[in-house]
Amino acid sequence: MQLLNIPALKDNYIWILVLPHRRAILIDPGDALPVLQCLQTYRLTPMATLLTHHHADHTDGVRALKATYPSLAIYGPPETCRSGVTHPIHGPSTLTVCGVTVQVLAVPGHTLGHVAYYLSQGAPHNPWLFCGDTLFSAGCGRLFEGSAQQLFQSLQQLVALPANTQLCCAHEYTLENLRFARVVDESNPFLPPYQQKIASLRAQGLPSLPTSLHTQRLINPFLRCHHPALQQRLGFTQPPVSPSAVFAELRRWKDQF
Ligand SMILES: [Zn+2]
Secondary structure, eight states, X not given: OEEEEEEETTTEEEEEEEEGGGEXXXXXXXXXXXXXXXXXXXXXXXXXXXXXXXXHHHHTTHHHXXXXXXXXXXXXXXXXXGGTOSEEOOSSXXXXXXXXXXXXXXXXXXXXXXXXXXXXXXXXXXXXXXXXXXXXXXXXXXXXXXXXXXHHHHHHHHHTSOTTOEEEESBOOHHHHHHHHHHHSTTOTTHHHHXXXXXXXXXXXXXXXXXXXXXXXXXXXXXXXXOHHXXXXXXXXXXXXXXXXXXXXXXXXXXXX
């Protein structure tokens, strides 16, 4: 299997998983046109679409794709039902899509019905995680529907996956997130070189994604709420400190950054 990422809309990525015999699985096609162009360029036939949540920038391309490829199967949680879902799914569960085993994880917070798709099959590749707007490189999704506690628990679930998992996030927010990370986690030695590396990639027009869970554990402040330096920076000086309370405060700071 091979993975393609297509820049779409303002700063979205639509991911395309390429299977043997030029078949493809699409993840969160928020816009049909760049997907259709990519499918044509690589002469791919899309078999299935996986939707992570109901926001338009993740679902708006589905109808046009379905019109072009009527047999396209659309998998999505109940909150995406208006986007022409043919295969409603619930997390946690396991699916087989075009012979590929996909674990569906329930990760509420950004929206209440948000799911993530984890594919560990496909050796010799590392596992892939399509996490929509839950976890970003150096950041996390906004709380549009769920609570900070819910998103904290969802991220705990994701961070427990194997360190070599490749995180396929749905937006190119990395540089902006790193600017915030440098402010709240200023003594983190991994941040300056990572910021430099990503700035160089972006200057060449290259994506900052996918990123590994190993890297995110080192540089993502939202996964480092147990670190005393970060806790102190956010004003938590009296033990015991609850990492989920630190997370809530961090999310609040980011909203106002
Ligand atoms: Zn969203």
